Amino acid sequence: MNTKETDRFIKIAKGPIETPVYLLDESLIETNMKILRHVKERTGCKVFHALKAYASFATFPMMSKYLDGVCASGLHEARLGREEFGKEVHTFSAAYRETEIKPILKYSDSIIFNSFYQFGRWGKTAKRSGVEIGLRVNPEHAEVTTEIYNPCAPYSRLGIVHSLFRQEFPQHRNMVNGLHFHAMCQQNADVLERILMSFERNYGKYIRGLKWVNFGGGHHITRDDYDIELLIRLINRFKTKYGVQVHLEPGEASVHNAGFLISTVLDIVKNKAEIAIMDTSAETHMPDVLLMPYRPHILGSGSKNEKKYRYRLAGPSCLAGDVIGDYSFDRPLKRGDKLVFTDMALYSIVKNTTFNGINLPDIAVLRAGGKVEVVRRFGYKDYRNRQS
Numbered sequence: 001m002n003t004k005e006t007d008r009f010i011k012i013a014k015g016p017i018e019t020p021v022y023l024l025d026e027s028l029i030e031t032n033m034k035i036l037r038h039v040k041e042r043t044g045c046k047v048f049h050a051l052k053a054y055a056s057f058a059t060f061p062m063m064s065k066y067l068d069g070v071c072a073s074g075l076h077e078a079r080l081g082r083e084e085f086g087k088e089v090h091t092f093s094a095a096y097r098e099t100e101i102k103p104i105l106k107y108s109d110s111i112i113f114n115s116f117y118q119f120g121r122w123g124k125t126a127k128r129s130g131v132e133i134g135l136r137v138n139p140e141h142a143e144v145t146t147e148i149y150n151p152c153a154p155y156s157r158l159g160i161v162h163s164l165f166r167q168e169f170p171q172h173r174n175m176v177n178g179l180h181f182h183a184m185c186q187q188n189a190d191v192l193e194r195i196l197m198s199f200e201r202n203y204g205k206y207i208r209g210l211k212w213v214n215f216g217g218g219h220h221i222t223r224d225d226y227d228i229e230l231l232i233r234l235i236n237r238f239k240t241k242y243g244v245q246v247h248l249e250p251g252e253a254s255v256h257n258a259g260f261l262i263s264t265v266l267d268i269v270k271n272k273a274e275i276a277i278m279d280t281s282a283e284t285h286m287p288d289v290l291l292m293p294y295r296p297h298i299l300g301s302g303s304k305n306e307k308k309y310r311y312r313l314a315g316p317s318c319l320a321g322d323v324i325g326d327y328s329f330d331r332p333l334k335r336g337d338k339l340v341f342t343d344m345a346l347y348s349i350v351k352n353t354t355f356n357g358i359n360l361p362d363i364a365v366l367r368a369g370g371k372v373e374v375v376r377r378f379g380y381k382d383y384r385n386r387q388s
């Protein structure tokens, strides 16, 4: 982000905006959409936004102009995709519930099964409903080093393994429209290239005659150093070699670097270091900070010891480990100062909780014309409705 953009967001934060608030920048999301559309135009592939990463439908009318639809992880996402995004819906779940299969089929254009048992149980119903059928396979190659995000880790339940696939698939192939794999997380196209080598080695001979192959998500396409040309070559080569359509379902890439979380310093306490207690919490409002873990960037801040005034930032919850990270600033922090955390649109709003009864941040959209529109404000009822 350049200085001008940085100043713009710091200015918004200093203004009357109430905190904590997730601020979604519609123009920055649109910039990402244009990159994804470029990949579509150069390859003819389809791109579905993964609702799992980001489901703030206030920006869907803009996003749906660029993409082919969404991918959903189950009933509620499929329904949101159908009702709010309004284009194609492709649903994958590790296992489906009896009571949910009918509405899932109603809202989905394709359903992707994770086992031959699930396929046998629901496949015919799907066919009769006119819903395309996919099978998720384990490509048996991944380079995700954080084990909890690695779909190809030992004992992974995600995707049929090749040894089972080759026994079962031949007798069912005329029922199946596509194959699906998902094995990446925030990675570049060179990783996809190596996954494709393993995928094709195992599954290449089964692809001809299918309608599509879904390359999953985890493609960090909208990141500055992402090798878009390599992605385009890989897709085009694959389409020519096998005569199938290619689907991508990025989540993170759709809203990468396009959202902020603005938060106010409530207090500053001392215990060996200066500790700023914010009105936002890692545990409840940015859970990946603790899970991944990672340290989110704050506009105008430096690394732990880089600048003169140093603080540990932490949340108001009673979790001792509700620590966002160590930062430094050019000026001392004061109570009431507002800080802007970057890249907060993804895996945040969709994952947040009301642990400790902490209120959820507002959701606001910075529209293309420069107007900040608060689209959702939460309160006591939202907390109470999740208890009983």
Ligand SMILES: *Cc1c(COP(=O)(O)O)cnc(C)c1O
Binding pocket: 050, 052, 053, 071, 092, 182, 184, 185, 186, 216, 217, 218, 219, 249, 250, 251, 252, 253
């Ligand atoms: C998580 C997930 C995605 C989206 O992944 P990103 O890392 O957000 O791009 C797509 N497809 C499947 C099956 C997933 O589990």
